[in-house]
Structure formats: structure tokens, C-alpha cells
Amino acid sequence: MNIVNQVMPHPNNYLTDAELAQIDHEISIMETREAAGIEALKIVQAHRGWISDDSLLAIAHYLQMSSAELEGVATFYNLIYRQPVGKFVIHLCNSVSCHLTGYAEVLAAVKQYLGIEYGQTTQDGLFTLLSNACLGGCDKSPVMMIGSEHYQQLTPDLAIDILEQLKQTAKSHGGDS
Amino acid sequence: MNAMTHPLTHLVNLAKPLNFSQYSEQGGYVGARNALLEYSPEQVLELVKSSELKGRGGAGFPTGMKWSFVPQFDEHDRRAAQNKYLVCNADEMEPGTFKDRLLLEGVPHQLIEAMIIAAYTIGANKAYIFLRGEYFLAAQRLQQAIDEAYQAGWLGKNIQQTNFHLDLYLHTSAGRYICGEETALINALEGKRANPRAKPPFPQVAGLFGKPTIVNNVETLSNLPHILKNGVNWFKELSPGSDAGTKIYGACGRVKTPGLWELPMGATIGQVLNDHAGGLCEGLSLKGLLPGGASTDFLLPEHLDTPMDYDSIAKAGSRLGTGGLIVLDDKNCPVAMVLNLLQFFAQESCGWCTPCRDGTPWAVELLTRIEQGTGTVDDIDSLLKLCDFMWIGKTHCALAPGAVEPLKSALKYFNDDFVEHIEKGCCPYHGGH
Known part of the structure; x- marks a missing residue:
């Protein structure tokens, strides 16, 4: 995986309004933006099936955290899929x-x-x-x-x-x- | 079922849990009303302490004592934390354990009522239910109950016209056994990898977002409304033995009627296994059992008269854990069972400390060799050494010692089976299903 050279998509262009609204709700019940990270990953995965590099970068940008840190989180939890999965x-x-x-x-x-x-x-x-x-x-x-x-x-x-x-x-x- | 003898489960309805008004009509929210309107937080703390309620998540720590470590300052004191948190540990992932699911899916309002009482006592205005991600039905039912409780004025600002405020949120996890460890759970709730934290500081002083935090198990909390409603003496008299209250015991494996039963704390292993689970399936006999989840030591048929309370099970050489029996019959291979358990621990190790990250997969490798018939007697020695390397004091948290418990006790009790695998060069149980 080579995500270093990719252009970071702007979250407002990449993430949909529905996704952003759900992520905003999760941010609102936590003390920090990054505390919503796992929920944000689950939200985007529910919409798109899995977490692509672009999704990961957009979520990290939106939560104002490093993509490496969010990647650490995404790969830690069993129910976050970092590869395409079946229906x-x-x-x-x-x-x-x-x-x-x-x-x-x-x-x-x-x-x-x-x-x-x-x-x-x-x-x-x-x-x-x-x-x-x-x-x-x-x-x-x-x-x-x-x-x-x-x-x-x-x-x-x-x-x-x-x-x-x-x-x-x-x-x-x-x-x- | 009787409310006075089966407080935790008498209102359980798995098909359709009681909504707010139904739950209230059945005596729900009386305990919370008593706490908020009749008692000060200090008085509730004293009641819980004197009830001798112990944690039902596995460790058995006295709940009132845990709460008493939360610093209490006058609100104008500079040292007073701006917030405190209550977290319900609903990350039920201990293999062979499914008791909290019954309470979460069957009577969600009981947990919410309990959390109101606990939050009021420790002075928390924010609470989270940390629910494992796979419990979708529980998530749906809890959220519904939370919404109803807000509408009824039991959550939010000025609960029941008092000065107490509480916001309660549901957080669903994304799957990892280690999240059940309370400091790992706190990291997960902060959006981080769920590596356990070093203690001290303990969460009661510096937990979620650095603030004083109490983490309690679902079943532990669910006792509170009943203690507040029926009193401390009633709670202590529920059990004939040394530990107070009831316990939701379970049994799984090849028994006639696997399931869950709320019984007086201290029911014997034999009562749970034979009177409630119906004994072993036809044609099978009991080889051994884990009394309280995957991370407890094996016990044998000779232990059937042991009461399932914290002290008695400890005296027999194991731990009460979650109180869910995992039953090994004589046609299932004990080496294969231990291999399965160690595979679980190896997969779920967070990887933070070396003894656990490297020790658990090493044990899997050795056990695989023995199970497949290519092991040697030296492998048994290596396993025994691993039991020492991964024991308490040498690891970052309790996961690896938890893996050692079934392994070490299996090596002790089922040594003949290990040796037979090695001598015959195959699994003597093969085809046992």
C-alpha cells in the first residue's frame, strides 16, 4: 500500500452529507474529535462497504488527526475492513x-x-x-x-x-x- | 419468576423488552427514585458498600470500594474535576460468556436505571455504555430505552426535578477482546488502539479523558436498582454463602440444556451443571470444565460440590470469573480445546508486551504440534515454561495470565492426554464428534 504520494481528498468533497452529519453527531458526544474515530470509520464503512485509503485520509483530515494514527486504529479493530469485502x-x-x-x-x-x-x-x-x-x-x-x-x-x-x-x-x- | 428471588432476570423479555411505562409499572425506577430523592450520594455509597456487592465482570472487586476511590471535592474546590465519567462495560467477549447479553437485550431499562444510580453516587454527569459491536439487537434496544428515558425525564437536565444532570450515550465497539480490560476500554472510548494503560494511576482517579472514571460490568450495575429498592439486608440474605446477592450462571458445551440461570450466589457447580443444564448429552460423561469463561483454570468432576462463589472457586484452584461453565465432555479432545483457547488469546493479544505478543502464538505452535501428533515431551516442558513467562507480574495486563490459567491446569489435569498424543503420534480423540 502506498498512500504517501496520493493527494489527500478534501473531506467536504469526499465524504457525503449523510456521512458528515453522522460523524458530527459522534463528535458532539465526545470530548475530542479523534475520540469519534472508530465510530467515523464504522459510519463510512456502513455506507461504502469498506475503508479505502481515500476514506481513511478523508476521515483523518476531518477529525484533525494524522492518517497514520487513524490507520493504527482502523487496523486494530476486527470489524473495520481495510480491504474490499463481499456483499x-x-x-x-x-x-x-x-x-x-x-x-x-x-x-x-x-x-x-x-x-x-x-x-x-x-x-x-x-x-x-x-x-x-x-x-x-x-x-x-x-x-x-x-x-x-x-x-x-x-x-x-x-x-x-x-x-x-x-x-x-x-x-x-x-x-x- | 419472583422479583424478590430473581431480581436481575424477573423482568427479562427477550422477545419484546418492557418499554419505559411497562417497566415503571412493574416497579422499575423505584430504586433510582429512592436514591435521588431519599439519599445523598454519600448515603448511597454507604449502602452499596454495606451490601458487599462485588464486580460480576470477572475480577470480583467490591463495587462500593471501587467507587470510594473516586475523589470527592466540594464543587468550588480547585482540585474538583470538571467532570467525572461512568462507563458501563458491555464488551462481553469472554468466550463461553453470554449473561450480559440477556440483560442488555431482555431488560435494557434496568441497566439505564442502574447507571442513573451509579452516576448520581460518584457525581458523574456523563455516562457511556461501551457495547461490543456484534450485539446489534442490544444496541437497537438500548438506544430505544435511552430515548424513552430522556423523554420521561430520567436522563438529561434536572432529573426528576432534582439538581442532578446526566447524559447517557451508547458507544458500539468495533471488536477486540482486550476492550473488556477497563483501561483498554477507556483508550477505545477515546478513539485509540485498545492497549491497556499502566496502573497507577487507576481510572477512578484519572480515566476517560484524564478524568475520574468508574467502569462497571452490566450485571454488577443491574443489581443497584434492587439494592436501593429492597434494602441491603434483603440483598445479603439472597445468598446462603459468603458472597451477597444472586449470580447469573451459565453452561455451554455438550450439555442437555445449555443456558443461563439466576441463582443465589454460591450455588454449586453440580447444581448448575446437573439440575439446570441437565447434565451431559446422552452417551457423554464429564471430563472437566472451566467455571467462569476461557480465562479460568479447569476443574474436575471431583469439584462438583464446590459453591460457585469467589472464595470457594479460588480454594478449588480456579476463579469464578463470569460464572459461565464451559463443559468439556469425554469425547472432545482436551488438547484441541486448549489449542482453541490459546488461538483465541493469541489472536486477541493487543501486542503491547512481549510475553503476551510472542508467548501466546508460541503456545499455539507447540499445542498444534502436540494435537497433530508431531509433538515431543520437550514441548510439554516448553509449555510449562511459557506458563511461567506469561504469568502475573511479567505482563502488561491480565490477558496472558488469563491464557495461562486453562493451559497450566490442563497440563496438570490432562497430562495423560498430552503424553498419549505424543506417544501415539496422533490425536486419540480424532473422530470424536
């Missing part, structure tokens, strides 16, 4: 309760169905597969999170049914637009 990001819980109750079989089935490994995105751009630390659904494990949805008591078949349904939804939406 659906699968966060499969790999912690101990899921491990004890069949995580390995679910993972194998999901990998085979999608034809990708952890950290990869399917060629059609629909799915990215990531692991996640304990999702707090230990009484209904194994568990995965896709978007804001938690799917519990997974079996290999159920996990694939869920992915199949998401695929169909994406296709029909794609046809509508």
Missing part, C-alpha cells in the same frame, strides 16, 4: 463453545460451498469469509454473524441453506434494479 461478510465464531459443538464441520461445509478460505471473497463478490471471536451465543452454538444477523444452532446443512437463501435474495434484488 455479505460471514463472521463464523471460532471460539470454544462453538469448537466443542461442531464448528469444524460447519467451517468445512461453508468453505467447500463457497470455494474460499478464511480472508477471501468469492469471485462473484457476494461472500467474504472471516472468523470471529466468541459471538456470545454459546448456549446455541455453533453461531455465525452475517451483517447484523446472528444465525445460531448451525449444522453444515443449515449454514449452506442460509448462504443459498442470501444468494437468491441478492440475485432477485440484482434483477429488480
Whole structure:
């Protein structure tokens, strides 16, 4: 990644009004502008899917902090994506309760169905597969999170049914637009 | 469920939590009303101290004592801080722990009421709920409850026509286990990388934005409305043992009915495992268990009569932690389980100090070798040495010592299994699922 030589986009041109309004709200409840950094990253990611170098530079400029510092923050937190991701990001819980109750079989089935490994995105751009630390659904494990949805008591078949349904939804939406 | 025996959970409704008026009709906000209208902050502090409430986040520190470290100056005193903060630690990420989620999703107003009481006591006018990013449903329900509390005059300026002001904000995190450590949480709230801070100064003196700050766990705080409503004696009599109140215990793993149960503090491991979780699934027997999350020492079937209170579990050689049992059955490989736990700690290490940054991945490498059948007896020695290198006093925070607890106890209790992997050159449990 070479972000040093790029021209910094002006945040007022780069970030949308909706993004700026949400970031301003987060700044208003904190004592410093940079304290809104994580929320700002999440806001822009919610609008654009991931945090590109341009997004990072624009947010850093807007919060009056160095881009290096914000990059340190962005790369620290698991739910900030610094690479493009698929339409659906699968966060499969790999912690101990899921491990004890069949995580390995679910993972194998999901990998085979999608034809990708952890950290990869399917060629059609629909799915990215990531692991996640304990999702707090230990009484209904194994568990995965896709978007804001938690799917519990997974079996290999159920996990694939869920992915199949998401695929169909994406296709029909794609046809509508 | 009875309000007097199950104070924390009797109003839980996971399908549709009570809104402000429903919660109030069920006796909600009486505790906060008592605190603000009947007592001075000093009197509430005394009540909480004498209730002997201890932190439910894992460390078990007395809540009233923690609060008493917040400096109290007259508002005209030059040394008086311009602001103080109350932060609710809702970053529930301890593997095998899901108790706070029940309270956050099931009865959000109880937490808000509790935070009003706590903020009033320590003199904070700003409070944050630090919620883990993955709890989307909890975020939605908490924000709704916060909005309702503002509308009802329980948040904002001059709460219930008193001189007390409180603004309460929800902050959702972006995922990292270390954010649950209170000084790391404070850094995260300031928008920084969540590396823990050196102590002292303790957050009670210099925390969020350098101001006195109290960080309390969700379950800890949720006790406050009931202590203020029903009194200190009632709270202490809830439990037959040495620790006061109730505790939300849990069980997960291959047990018949995994779940959560609010029981008198000091229920035995056997009661939680057999009476409530229904014992092990058909055809399985108990090999061992972690009594309170990933960062506690293994206990054995011989410990089933141990009461799950802070002292008794410590005497048995572990920690109460979060009170959520992680049950290991006899068909799951203990080496693979410990490997999974260490993978978690290695991934979630913040990387600040060398013993943790390098020690946890090293343990993963050694355990992987043993689990895959290519380990040697020397690897067991190396693991034991790592347990020493990563122990308390040699690391920046409690994460690496937390990783040592299940590792060291597994090496002690399941030594035969480690040796068998090495001698056979494979995992003897393979195909156990």
C-alpha cells in the first residue's frame, strides 16, 4: 500500500452529507474529535462497504488527526475492513463453545460451498469469509454473524441453506434494479 | 419468576423488552427514585458498600470500594474535576460468556436505571455504555430505552426535578477482546488502539479523558436498582454463602440444556451443571470444565460440590470469573480445546508486551504440534515454561495470565492426554464428534 504520494481528498468533497452529519453527531458526544474515530470509520464503512485509503485520509483530515494514527486504529479493530469485502461478510465464531459443538464441520461445509478460505471473497463478490471471536451465543452454538444477523444452532446443512437463501435474495434484488 | 428471588432476570423479555411505562409499572425506577430523592450520594455509597456487592465482570472487586476511590471535592474546590465519567462495560467477549447479553437485550431499562444510580453516587454527569459491536439487537434496544428515558425525564437536565444532570450515550465497539480490560476500554472510548494503560494511576482517579472514571460490568450495575429498592439486608440474605446477592450462571458445551440461570450466589457447580443444564448429552460423561469463561483454570468432576462463589472457586484452584461453565465432555479432545483457547488469546493479544505478543502464538505452535501428533515431551516442558513467562507480574495486563490459567491446569489435569498424543503420534480423540 502506498498512500504517501496520493493527494489527500478534501473531506467536504469526499465524504457525503449523510456521512458528515453522522460523524458530527459522534463528535458532539465526545470530548475530542479523534475520540469519534472508530465510530467515523464504522459510519463510512456502513455506507461504502469498506475503508479505502481515500476514506481513511478523508476521515483523518476531518477529525484533525494524522492518517497514520487513524490507520493504527482502523487496523486494530476486527470489524473495520481495510480491504474490499463481499456483499455479505460471514463472521463464523471460532471460539470454544462453538469448537466443542461442531464448528469444524460447519467451517468445512461453508468453505467447500463457497470455494474460499478464511480472508477471501468469492469471485462473484457476494461472500467474504472471516472468523470471529466468541459471538456470545454459546448456549446455541455453533453461531455465525452475517451483517447484523446472528444465525445460531448451525449444522453444515443449515449454514449452506442460509448462504443459498442470501444468494437468491441478492440475485432477485440484482434483477429488480 | 419472583422479583424478590430473581431480581436481575424477573423482568427479562427477550422477545419484546418492557418499554419505559411497562417497566415503571412493574416497579422499575423505584430504586433510582429512592436514591435521588431519599439519599445523598454519600448515603448511597454507604449502602452499596454495606451490601458487599462485588464486580460480576470477572475480577470480583467490591463495587462500593471501587467507587470510594473516586475523589470527592466540594464543587468550588480547585482540585474538583470538571467532570467525572461512568462507563458501563458491555464488551462481553469472554468466550463461553453470554449473561450480559440477556440483560442488555431482555431488560435494557434496568441497566439505564442502574447507571442513573451509579452516576448520581460518584457525581458523574456523563455516562457511556461501551457495547461490543456484534450485539446489534442490544444496541437497537438500548438506544430505544435511552430515548424513552430522556423523554420521561430520567436522563438529561434536572432529573426528576432534582439538581442532578446526566447524559447517557451508547458507544458500539468495533471488536477486540482486550476492550473488556477497563483501561483498554477507556483508550477505545477515546478513539485509540485498545492497549491497556499502566496502573497507577487507576481510572477512578484519572480515566476517560484524564478524568475520574468508574467502569462497571452490566450485571454488577443491574443489581443497584434492587439494592436501593429492597434494602441491603434483603440483598445479603439472597445468598446462603459468603458472597451477597444472586449470580447469573451459565453452561455451554455438550450439555442437555445449555443456558443461563439466576441463582443465589454460591450455588454449586453440580447444581448448575446437573439440575439446570441437565447434565451431559446422552452417551457423554464429564471430563472437566472451566467455571467462569476461557480465562479460568479447569476443574474436575471431583469439584462438583464446590459453591460457585469467589472464595470457594479460588480454594478449588480456579476463579469464578463470569460464572459461565464451559463443559468439556469425554469425547472432545482436551488438547484441541486448549489449542482453541490459546488461538483465541493469541489472536486477541493487543501486542503491547512481549510475553503476551510472542508467548501466546508460541503456545499455539507447540499445542498444534502436540494435537497433530508431531509433538515431543520437550514441548510439554516448553509449555510449562511459557506458563511461567506469561504469568502475573511479567505482563502488561491480565490477558496472558488469563491464557495461562486453562493451559497450566490442563497440563496438570490432562497430562495423560498430552503424553498419549505424543506417544501415539496422533490425536486419540480424532473422530470424536
